[in-house]
Amino acid sequence: MNKYITGVPLEKSYRLINHGPTILVSARHEGVENVMAAAWACGLDFSPPKLTVVIDKKAKTRELMEKSGLFVIQVPTVVQxxxxxxxxxxxxxxxxxxxxxxxxxxxxxEGFDLPFVEGCSAWLACRLIPEPHNQQTYDLYIGEIIGAWADSRVFKDGHWLFETAAPELRSLHYVAGGHFYAIGEEIIVGESQKS
Amino acid sequence: MNKYITGVPLEKSYRLINHGPTILVSARHEGVENVMAAAWACGLDFSPPKLTVVIDKKAKTRELMEKSGLFVIQVPTVVQxxxxxxxxxxxxxxxxxxxxxxxxxxxxxEGFDLPFVEGCSAWLACRLIPEPHNQQTYDLYIGEIIGAWADSRVFKDGHWLFETAAPELRSLHYVAGGHFYAIGEEIIVGESQKS
Incomplete structure (x- = not known):
């Protein structure tokens, strides 16, 4: 494991996806593991922290999430x-x-029976909150964040450091047809406390 | 109205928010109008196109959305x-x-009794799909996109043009405490068709 990986307090874990990155979803059940990419993941609540993710019915990851009741949302980088x-x-x-x-x-x-993808910049371990109507009708899954970590070279003290970190650690933001954008320049409004 | 504003086909309208920008939500009911910012908006389906947005119980916009059954999601720019x-x-x-x-x-x-915010780069007119359990339990709202437009200087033929458009038209991606990032550099994987 990369020595820069550090735990993120759960109350600030929403910040790992608040800027709208494309993410990777991973899950495991009875020895079968899978990882898929998704653009439609989003914060849902601060405390306890929750998120939503949209997973198509043909995705194997969906079955693994439903059977294990657990999944990981992680933030891939430009090199990925x-x-x-x-x-x-x-x-x-x-x-x-x-x-x-x-x-x-x-x-x-340690303590999480889940497959995490190496080389990402942030990881959110989630417990599935079963909502059968949302899952069947909208392919929409809700997770409670139960563990959060980030690469401290690019996320520290509750804030991303894209403006100073290596450009290859920037997050990806997908449009369509192989067309992504990396996250860009920092914009501070007012007297940012960065708390 | 800005002469660069052009209609976007509904089947490509998801691309206006696919890269995870912070958005503005607006709604109107019986002469009362409001606009609020939200970081938690996300694509939900391609056809018919749908999206989700999380709106706190204390927001007046929420009441206007519920009463009118309509709302707008729009993408503010760096200067905003x-x-x-x-x-x-x-x-x-x-x-x-x-x-x-x-x-x-x-x-x-024309044809939409909704308040749209000037100076944004994209606008999605939405019809609320009532889901009382999601709204009450999670503050989660689902909308079907029934109209889509973009500023053709920065979104054209189904793709964002951030790499060539004026930097002040870039989208905003919020973290916390007045701390945003602008969207950044283009990344093309494989032979992008940009279809």
Whole structure:
């Protein structure tokens, strides 16, 4: 595990996705692991922290989330853009070696039986809050964030450091057709306390 | 109305928020209008296009959305960062002149009885899909996109043009405490078709 990875207090964990990055969703059940890319993940509540994520019915990750009741939302970086696109395009059903093909390496945080993707900038371990109507009608999943970590080179003391960190650690923001944007310049309004 | 504003086909309207910008929500009912900022808005479906947005119980905009069954999600630009922060901080209940104080000017698109905010880069007119359980339990609202427009200087033919447009037209991505990022550099993976 990368020595820069540091725990993030749960009350500030929403900030890891508040700026709207494209994310990777991962889950595991009975030895089967998968990782997929998703653009539609979003904060839902501060305390306890919750988020939403939209997962298509054909995704194997969806089945693993439902069976295990757990999943990870993680924030890939600019250097992971090709991997992110591939994880959003291929399916485990059609490419059983999908993770190896995309170059995904997994690791674990102690106390969490979940697959975390190496090289990301932030990780949110989530407990699925079952909402069958949302899941069936809208493919919409709600998770409570139960663990949060970030690479302290790019997120520290509750704030992203994109303006000073290496550009390859910036987050990705997907549009369509292989077309992403990296996050850009910092804008401070008023006397930012950065609390 | 700004002469650069152009209609966006509904099937590509999700792309206006797919990169995770902080947005402004506006609504109107019986002559009362309000605009608020929200970081938690997200795509939900392609066809018919839908989105989610999280709106706190104390927001006047929430009441206007519920009563009219309509709302607008719009994408503010870098030059609107102070206005966006102010619209996310002040409430109509406490500051009846909130919109004037923030410098908001409203306009309309023909056929839509909704207040649109001038100077944004994109606008999504939405019809509320009532989901009382989500609204009460999670402050989560679902809208079907029924109209979409963008400033063609920064969004054209289904794609953002941040890499060539004026920097002040870039989208805002909020973290916390007055701390935003602008969207940044383009990243193309593979042979992007930009379809």
């Amino acid at each position: 853009a090709p991997m992110t696109l591939q994880l959003g395009t291929e399916t485990l059903a059609q490419q059983p070696d999908k993770l190896a093909r995309a170059g995904v390496k997994l690791f674990e945080f | 960062a102070p206005m966006t922060l102010q619209l996310g901080t002040e409430t109509l209940a406490q500051q009846p002149d909130k919109l004037a104080r923030a410098g908001v000017k409203l306009f309309e698109f």
